[in-house]
Amino acid sequence: MPTSTNAPDLLIIGAGVIGLATAWRVARRGLAVTVLDPAPAGGASRVAAGMLTPVSELTYGEEPLLHLGIASRDRYPAFVAELEEVSGRRTGYRRDGILEIAFDSDDLAFLEDLRRFRQSLGVPAEALSGRECRRLEPMLAPSVRGGLLAPEDGSIDPRRLTAALLTAAERTGVRMDRRRAAGLVVERDIAVGVRLDDGTVLRAEKILLAAGAHSGDLDGLPDGAVPQVRPVKGQVIRLRTATPFLGRSTRGVVRGSSIYVVPRDDGEVVVGATQEEMGFDTTVTAGGVWQLLRDARELLPGITELEFAEVSAGLRPGSPDNAPALGPSPLPGLFLAVGHFRNGVLLTPVTADAMTEILVDGTVPEVAVPFAPDRFAEEARA
Amino acid sequence: MAATDPTGDTDPLVIAGETFGSRLIMGTGGAPSMHVLEEALVASGTELTTVAMRRVDPSARGSVLDVLRRRGIRVLPNTAGCFTAGEAVLTAKLAREALGTDWIKLEVIADERTLLPDPVELLDAAEQLVDAGFTVLPYTNDDPVLARRLEQVGCAAVMPLGSPIGSGLGIRNPHNIELIVEQAEVPVILDAGVGTASDAALAMELGCDAVLLATAVTRAQSPVAMATAMRHAVQAGRLARRAGRIPKRRYAQASSPWEGIGTS
Numbered sequence: 236m237p238t239s240t241n242a243p244d245l246l247i248i249g250a251g252v253i254g255l256a257t258a259w260r261v262a263r264r265g266l267a268v269t270v271l272d273p274a275p276a277g278g279a280s281r282v283a284a285g286m287l288t289p290v291s292e293l294t295y296g297e298e299p300l301l302h303l304g305i306a307s308r309d310r311y312p313a314f315v316a317e318l319e320e321v322s323g324r325r326t327g328y329r330r331d332g333i334l335e336i337a338f339d340s341d342d343l344a345f346l347e348d349l350r351r352f353r354q355s356l357g358v359p360a361e362a363l364s365g366r367e368c369r370r371l372e373p374m375l376a377p378s379v380r381g382g383l384l385a386p387e388d389g390s391i392d393p394r395r396l397t398a399a400l401l402t403a404a405e406r407t408g409v410r411m412d413r414r415r416a417a418g419l420v421v422e423r424d425i426a427v428g429v430r431l432d433d434g435t436v437l438r439a440e441k442i443l444l445a446a447g448a449h450s451g452d453l454d455g456l457p458d459g460a461v462p463q464v465r466p467v468k469g470q471v472i473r474l475r476t477a478t479p480f481l482g483r484s485t486r487g488v489v490r491g492s493s494i495y496v497v498p499r500d501d502g503e504v505v506v507g508a509t510q511e512e513m514g515f516d517t518t519v520t521a522g523g524v525w526q527l528l529r530d531a532r533e534l535l536p537g538i539t540e541l542e543f544a545e546v547s548a549g550l551r552p553g554s555p556d557n558a559p560a561l562g563p564s565p566l567p568g569l570f571l572a573v574g575h576f577r578n579g580v581l582l583t584p585v586t587a588d589a590m591t592e593i594l595v596d597g598t599v600p601e602v603a604v605p606f607a608p609d610r611f612a613e614e615a616r617a
Numbered sequence: 618m619a620a621t622d623p624t625g626d627t628d629p630l631v632i633a634g635e636t637f638g639s640r641l642i643m644g645t646g647g648a649p650s651m652h653v654l655e656e657a658l659v660a661s662g663t664e665l666t667t668v669a670m671r672r673v674d675p676s677a678r679g680s681v682l683d684v685l686r687r688r689g690i691r692v693l694p695n696t697a698g699c700f701t702a703g704e705a706v707l708t709a710k711l712a713r714e715a716l717g718t719d720w721i722k723l724e725v726i727a728d729e730r731t732l733l734p735d736p737v738e739l740l741d742a743a744e745q746l747v748d749a750g751f752t753v754l755p756y757t758n759d760d761p762v763l764a765r766r767l768e769q770v771g772c773a774a775v776m777p778l779g780s781p782i783g784s785g786l787g788i789r790n791p792h793n794i795e796l797i798v799e800q801a802e803v804p805v806i807l808d809a810g811v812g813t814a815s816d817a818a819l820a821m822e823l824g825c826d827a828v829l830l831a832t833a834v835t836r837a838q839s840p841v842a843m844a845t846a847m848r849h850a851v852q853a854g855r856l857a858r859r860a861g862r863i864p865k866r867r868y869a870q871a872s873s874p875w876e877g878i879g880t881s
């Protein structure tokens with residue numbers, strides 16, 4: 236590994252799924268990489284449920300994201316195989332489909348609308364009757380009206396994923412620096428380094444910003460260098476069960492409000508998630524917990540028998556169009572992998588691969604082209 | 618964008634002495650992304666947009682409030698999610714402090730299933746807020762008696778529903794809306810139930826002064842196109858109302874006379 240000087244080739248700000256995966260993939264190509272983060276894997280990646288579903292979460296107007304999501308989902312098997320081998324850790328990856336359930340007839344009409352929309356985009360989903368849904372998942376409430384099965388989708392445990400990424404990155408020569416980036420150092424309109432809280436400056440050939448919802452916080456970012464990334468709070472509950480409760484990840488639309496329940500092989504059952512525009516607040520609230528349990532119990536009446544293990548809140552990095560910004564920023568030397576919003580775990584493999592090509596080879600792969608950071612330039616001026 | 622009718626009169630909406638060129642008031646709930654929301658608000662031509670105070674942090678950057686500020690759209694805070702007069706009054710006071718406006722769209726709902734207003738709590742909250750100096754715009758049932766009572770306690774407008782929030786069922790009781798319009802001395806704003814452009818046009822034809830809608834636009838397949846449609850529908854409905862429609866007839870009446878003027 237060429238780690239001759241103390242200035243690395245690449246300095247990454249943020250060790251969430253995005254920063255860690257990119258660090259590992261770039262280091263594998265032989266570059267010297269340092270990752271700065273006072274609390275690695277402590278952001279949204281620690282809270283996320285880990286559903287890998289480009290299809291289930293698809294809505295009108297998000298078609299470009301669909302293709303990125305499918306590309307990433309389909310890279311997961313190879314990505315995980317290599318990661319588990321290099322790190323010697325398991326990630327809890329599964330590809331056993333995601334079931335989407337309509338609770339009442341209004342919800343069914345909504346799902347049917349979505350099914351037709353998906354079909355029009357060439358992403359068919361299998362429509363199931365309520366009875367067929369319950370044959371797949373007997374714990375579902377008897378009254379559920381019907382559903383859709385996205386057989387290619389799956390899930391992963393994001394906490395295991397980041398732990399594996401951390402190990403793989405370190406084994407591949409990445410240096411983890413547990414300090415916070417306070418500001419960007421810009422000289423002659425080029426980003427040349429990062430200033431820490433104590434004033435120390437770390438220089439690097441290239442800097443990658445991957446600080447999740449905090450990506451806009453850095454001092455010294457020139458206007459327009461980073462698109463607006465806002466924190467979108469999500470509360471999530473973790474339950475435990477000793478006996479299998481649910482076969483596969485299940486999303487429900489319950490009287491117009493959405494809920495998901497993600498089972499893991501180790502007995503964890505994740506129930507999520509609220510979506511709140513509350514700035515950088517990460518308090519968990521009575522109302523959040525109540526709403527999640529209310530809807531989860533409508534969908535799966537037996538769920539209240541499970542052990543209550545944890546409630547947490549995280550901040551999704553929301554961009555103006557819900558899609559990430561991937562690639563060089565307008566400021567030379569500064570690169571971006573920000574704004575993954577609800578899909579950062581899903582988009583980890585494709586982001587890491589695309590950013591590696593951008594950072595190491597200097598070319599932008601086809602899949603990343605629609606997500607160039609400069610697409611927001613017009614809005615910033617408005 | 619002051620609406621001008623063909624006679625050249627400007628025809629602004631006036632609420633509590635404030636003038637608005639657009640008679641379309643927007644809500645923000647249900648938007649797929651900030652970017653789409655912003656484009657839809659611009660396309661709608663709205664000058665007043667309501668935001669749920671319990672769902673935003675006024676100091677957060679990148680929020681819907683930033684979008685409104687950037688686009689010069691006045692914010693109308695609302696008390697969505699409140700079930701009691703007490704909560705609604707508290708929420709209104711927090712909104713006044715955070716946003717520096719004493720305008721409040723008052724919502725006190727009875728239950729989550731229907732989201733219908735609770736008339737008793739609503740009237741109570743309206744009275745308290747008017748006393749506390751607020752400009753109160755209450756979301757109410759399409760009940761002419763309740764609308765009158767709300768006006769009597771000093772509300773600056775009344776906002777009857779066409780049908781339940783988010784249902785898209787249109788105006789279920791046009792007769793009641795007409796009764797409310799007939800007796801009201803404050804603006805009547807149709808709030809909730811609009812599903813498509815014809816619903817908004819009908820509200821204006823019935824004599825409403827403005828229409829408030831959110832879901833019909835934010836959850837449409839193309840929010841921007843639907844926002845444009847709504848802008849035109851509100852203008853068309855308003856013009857039609859002012860133009861004076863023809864009486865309905867049982868049988869046909871030829872539009873070009875067989876004799877008299879027009880023959881050569």
Ligand SMILES: Cc1cc2nc3c(=O)[nH]c(=O)nc-3n(C[C@H](O)[C@H](O)[C@H](O)COP(=O)(O)OP(=O)(O)OC[C@H]3O[C@@H](n4cnc5c(N)ncnc54)[C@H](O)[C@@H]3O)c2cc1C
Pocket residue numbers: 248249250251252253254271272273274275276277278279280281282283284285286287414415416417445446447448449450452468469470471507508509548549550551552572573574575576577578579580581582
């Ligand atoms: C409730 C919830 C449920 C979710 N469910 C899913 C899901 O099912 N599927 C899915 O694909 N996605 C899901 N997501 C979204 C996903 O978690 C995010 O998109 C993803 O974590 C973004 O990754 P990131 O690495 O960009 O940011 P983060 O995971 O937030 O990581 C950012 C890192 O940057 C560090 N950092 C911040 N500021 C600085 C600084 N100044 N200097 C150094 N380091 C800094 C932080 O400590 C943190 O470790 C969910 C999110 C939430 C909140």
